[in-house]
Amino acid sequence: MKDWTRYIQTELGFRERLFVAVLTSKATLNTLAVAVNKTVAHHVPRVLYFTGLRSAKVPHGMAVVSHGDERPVWLMYETVHYLHQNFGGNFDWFFVMQDDTYAQAERLQALAGRLSINQDVYLGRAEQFIGGDERAPYCHGGFGYLLSRSLLLKMVPHLDSCRNEILSVRPDEWLGRCIVDFLGLSCLSQLQGQHFLSYELAKNVEPENEEGEAFWGAVTVHPVAEPALMYRLHKTFSRIRLGQTYQEIAQLQDQIHNLTMLIPLGEAKLTWPVGINAPFVPKSRFEVITWDYFTEQHLFSCPSGAPKCELAGASKADVGDILQTALEQLNQQYQPQLRFRKHQLLNGYRRFDPTRGMEYTLDLLLEAITQKGHSHLLAKRVNLLRPLSKVEIIPMPCVTEATRVQLVLPLTGQELDFVGSFLDAFAVNVLDTHDDALLTLVLVYGPSEAQRAAQEEAFARVKAMVAQLEKRLRRPPGALDQRPDGGPLPGQAHGRGLQEAPHGHPLLPGQRLDRGQRGGPQPLPHECHWQLAGLLPRALPGVQPRTDRSQ
Template sequence: MARKRKTLSLIVGIVLGVLLSVFLKHEGDPCGAYAPKHLVADDITSNESPSRDLLFVGVMTAARYLDTRAKAVYDTWGQHIPGKIAFFSSEQSYSTHVPLIPLIGVDDVYPPQKKSFTMLKYMHDHYLDRFEWFMRADDDVYVRMDKLEKLLRSVDSSKPWFIGQTGRGNSEEFGLLSLENDENFCMGGPGIILSRETLRKLGPHIQECLENLYTTHEDVELGRCVKKSAGISCTWSYEASDFTFSQMQVILYHNQSSEAAFSGDLKQKEVHRAITLHPVKKPALMYRLHKYVKGLNIRARKQECIELHRDMAFSYAEMSENLRHLEEDFQYELSPHVDDRYFGEGNILGKRTSLNRFTPNSLDEVLDWEFISKSLFSYKDLNPKRRYGSSVKEGLGDVVREVMEIINQFSKQRGRVIDFKEILYGYFRLDPVHGVDVILDMLLVYKKYRGHKMTVGVRRHAYIQQTFNGMEIREINPETNLPIDTTLSDEDALHKKLIKQVISKFSENMPTLFTSASGQEQQINFVLPLSGRHDTFKRFMAHYARECLDSKENVRLIVILYNQNNQADERVLSNNRYGHYEEQTTDMERTLNLLNDYSSKYSYDNLVVKIINETFARGKALQHGVDLITNEELMFFIDVDIIFSRDFLLRLRRNVVKGKSVYFPIVFSMYNPRLIHALDLDVNLDQFEPNQDLGSWRQFGFGLCGLYKSDYILLGGFNTSISGWGFEDVNLYDKTVKSTLKIIRSVDRGLVHVWHPVVCDPNLDTLQLNMCKGTQASMLGSLRTLQTFYKTHMAVSGGHLDRKG
């Protein structure tokens, strides 16, 4: 009996000892246990060497975000931390994608006060003496680690610091957060940074703070706890005198757009100057933002390379050496394809910035300046005053942003800030080899907030020169994840190989929207209105046969033929109804004979002719052609002066999607051949190279259009009440803009409009007549050609130019 009692006492003692140990363990760890020992501290992957343990980042996440948001953070900025990163989640969390610490006794219920305080306690217990700084971050914040490292290395971590975007609550919360007049908090979203000394003072008081919460806001309670334990508040902007950056609201940036934040244009000053960006709710946006930041870093390294070139060139000049020797010494044995040490053309990049650094050897080499005001003024364009194009607007935005960054680089030390107001005027010129020169007269706002405060508008001239570095192409093979072989000696062959691989991969991933249900290429119905002009139509058919009939393309030609002599009633003729016509002299009869010849030669069935006995109007003519097409068919409105290539057919099929998109290609329109000395109008598109002397891209021409008939009906079709020349295409384009259909609008090298005389009927409507005269004038020749023509004839005529001249 005594032995049984001893055994029972022993068992009870063991049980009590275990319970007591568990109780004492929880007393020592008041926020709940951490992860099992094998998951903590040293097992977490470090992205940098141990000697650079500057920062420990704790990312607070939830189980449902571990494979999405958390993974995106770890894959992007999490790989560039000068220290370690760990992800803290609920007790049952598990992930193979990120270094995870599940917190025992913690769940994912919002608000996450317990999770946040437990995470900080973990940092205090395991890493306090290993890192100088500690960051509490959410899984929807992006951190620019290069900038953050620069900031933290400029601040003494042995002092108590509590850094973040300062807050005291919004207007609805004001007075309800139990904050004293001298208390604030660091907003959790953009990230919170604590120095080692702050965390040392905070750690022992975390349990007490967690047991005395006043609000449901985790960041508010953390701020209150830091104030009580460390005696400091969140850093206000004016307290950041030791920092190399300015206001906390600027460098720790919170975007108010919520889910849509950072989904648009990233070329914003907030993105460029911020250290943290919040919120990034979608992983795809996190990767996109990271790629953009990497591009900024690459550009910064390129600029450093250019500055090194200039320093070397200056040193050579001081030693009385020729700048050409820089090329010979550093580049002679290097090639951009075989040696990583190749760093560009020193003879160009090494030149000092100067508006006169390029010396032209002839008049043709003089670089032309474009004038910028509220509009863009250019003597080289037939429209000398026009709105900024998207490329010019984007370029000016980049220039202004970088200029303002340079101006405000030391604004904090000087107690002032300068804001950009507007560009009053400016000049720019572009040279593909040497770069871009820009002169700007800018209106700025000078704000001084230290000492004698003042705000005043000022004007400043900025002289900017952007040097072009070498172009680099690097395509990754998705199958092997290895770079493409670049050992080819022939540079052109290498470029062709790169382009071929890109196009091949693009084609593989393209949806089969351009095929019909049977798997065949979608048939294209060309609708061609024709009134007279037999010789021009003869040229059109020659091109049509070469590009479509010879290659047996799945196309159909619908010719709306107008009977100028009113000798026939309206009727429809298909190829099997052609007879053998007697010798005729009218354009219509010669056209019918020509079509009959092509039909017989190619045994071509997809040819329809509809003869119309009425006054010609293009809108009505196209409507007659549409009436012969079913709702599910693809059609393209074309003119007899157009020649096209087979490549165009592919683009047409891919750009027109039923119920989604309409294709309005921009055609290259040739000038008067008498002025450009090109009397041969039989253009070979395989060898044709568009340039500004031969013609221009007709940006405001909408006559050529590809779409499905069902979409045409939804748009309401052409306005058939319009008679005579033009305007029906503009009307259809306006309807498309107002619809839900997407407009595909781009230049198409496979379409060329061959010049022909434009005769404007004086009886046209005023708007139509003005449009006709505008087209008539714009298609004579380029501005340079007209200037040369004018000067030549003025010289020949002794300064008098009559109407015939």
Template structure:
């Protein structure tokens, strides 16, 4: 009874809420079927089911059905979309030195003329080209006449013959082609002798972090321009600045002197005057008299310190004088090297007194390692016994072998040098008779050692005297260069030029080729180029001069026919061999005729009949 009054009170307080809730339920039950029928009936009175997996909701439904305006459609046109911006490919340079910015050390540019480049220019090129990184000659070329000379470095001709602009044409060419390839540039005239070895050693000690504008040969104390006759050394940074000021230099070139025009240009570009020394190195020069004679003046100049310390000497008008100067300074350099070697040897002997072994620890020759000490009997190096004509037990598979080729020349050289040494040490009364015994051993850590027993005849008594001589041919500067083996199966085409005088060597080469390549089924091909002399029996005759060579080629081809190996030949008739005996153009002519028989992508190796063919060598060729 108490509950009912409480409920009635609660209903009175919330009567509006309860009325609204009841009306909401009422209208929802009445209006819901009306709205649902209106959505499922189209204008034609056709009804649809309320199934979510019906045809109207299926991706494979008929596209002609009407009524469902929101049916999803997939557009496959132009998809997937391509990237709006194609990523740039990284083109890496061919050489790692280009990517790392490693440059060569010294470029030498020589100002010459079309009349002097074949005389003084050729002489200068022969004396310095093998000692510096690159040499180029710059000349006037007013016409289309070709020079009857070629140089490894190159000759550049300028059609503009104005004297005031010639040096700027040289600078323009260098900055356009070699600006980032060298650390230093040495500019000079062709009437100058250059001590290229000392110049190269000097630039190796100069830092490239500073601007270098150095030279010598100033006309007076007041000028700041160095002489181009004495040579001008510029760093790469200075050449960069000069390149940016070339237009100003050309407009302000009003002097006929190369020294003034070039010096003014560099001074404007770098605000640096020419210096005679840089970082402790002096670029000195020596001015020779116009009437300089090597035979008459050399005795006087040998006592002149400036003459020996100069890096350049000028003017040198005649090519033979330039060669004489080069020969003289080479002899002086050899004497200094021998003195340095003797001094080092004496210092090593003197220092040995302070070592535990004292004098017994000094090796022979002095400064050369004593050799490998074998750990066990398997590491003992073998001595090969030889005579004048044969070598015994030179390998594990032969007892005796006839001395020929490089081995014979090597032993003859060692024996002759030993004879001269014995005659110089014991007097001329000893006359060489014959070689009794000879032994040789190769030590990878030391070099080649020889022990010779030589028989001499004493001309005073008539008795036979025996002398034992020990000779060492030490290895030079050894550098182990790791080379990867080839992984591509590329065919190597070998071309061998065969003349009538070298057919025996060619047959030995073919036998060696069969053993090295054909037996191991390597992808190689050998083509013989038979050079016929018109005065000798030609091909197709019974007395064919190359008949034995052809028969051996056919025999080896038939033997290894199953492996796909073959030796072919091509015959070429040449003019008189006396005319082409020492002509290097013959090899180019032969190569031009034979290469046409190969495809452009073929790998071709030009061979000689006396070369020693090795498998490792062919691997290197394929790798390249």
């Protein structure tokens, strides 16, 4: 079947924004290059790795091009030729970097998006040629450099002349001299109001302790001597970006709140959490979303239809996560005056609202400890929301009766305990009902599983369960597929926040809320009503406690 999307894109002359070319070697392909792949690849449209000699083992999930010669200048010459021949018409920007360079891919994407594609661009960290003209610097290869498509097209006809006439042992100097001599263009560190910021990392440095705008604003960091250091850099910059994101969220929430005051109904029109869709409003009793009741040990809305079952697997992890979140947010809100410790979960409710996400209501018995060490028990209610993110409407054909549903389930070594219950549920709800569905299990071998593969198969139990399920249901081979894969899995973003609203009515000793009522849990008496929302891993900073003096 023809790829109509790519066909239309080609016909209209649309191109992707950024292509990343990584220069690596046989010695570092399975170490530093893998670290680059795990920190950059999922942020840009395309990443390709170029090496002189092919390694005995190419890492999973990485596209590697071997030129057959490890001479640095020859590798650069062949790489530029390859980029022009295979991708010159598909991308606007080409970023060339080494595998000992850490790049903030999101910031690199943003930089390329702010530059005009109609200009010849040679952007990077400007360095002077040894004994050369100070007015014509080249871009240092260790920090990477950005080439525009128009520059690449003009440079390729001169590559053979550059190879024969320019003598250099450094590939970045050779390429810079080629661009300067034949195109009259030198390296720039800023263009069109945009700055290419780089940071030179000292030896034996701790990335977590680095401070200052020079480090925080860097697009690339060099040199990175080992993969562990690159992962630590990635963690540090991710934490910085996360803090900036929460600041932007807080500013947007303030703007929404201020604008709401100017419209009819004012604050009454403001939804909680700020910026999240309002709850679903049913139009009939058949559309009412019921609440599921749970405790720390049991669930009272079981998939099997039983009235009571043990809280286990993903549900247990979910409940543990929201309890920990509630406690963290309460402590963050009231410390140092008060410190809370969970004594008991009295009641728990949850429901999935398709317009906003998973809602939770928790009745907690907490031990409140003052600064002087005094403590007493308090019954509190908190509301939480785990919102949906990046919801996308996918067009579907009008006739779907004969359409097969493809389910892809990635599995890592840490998730083996949940596979059995999932396969049982899949068999009962899909296979037993003869639905046209195909389940593909992607077995993701991490470093520990890969090292033990020769002695012990990490997913042997999963494969045995799949074989037993196929045999029991007498399904043809392939109804449940297994695909080993060693590439990284994209992470998921979540969040949390905290808001307080006063409500409350008495809760008698031993009283529990009726889990069958459709109107939702009733508020606890004479207690504050907390609402937690969010975007993991911490609170939305713009949501502040409110007090209602009218009650």
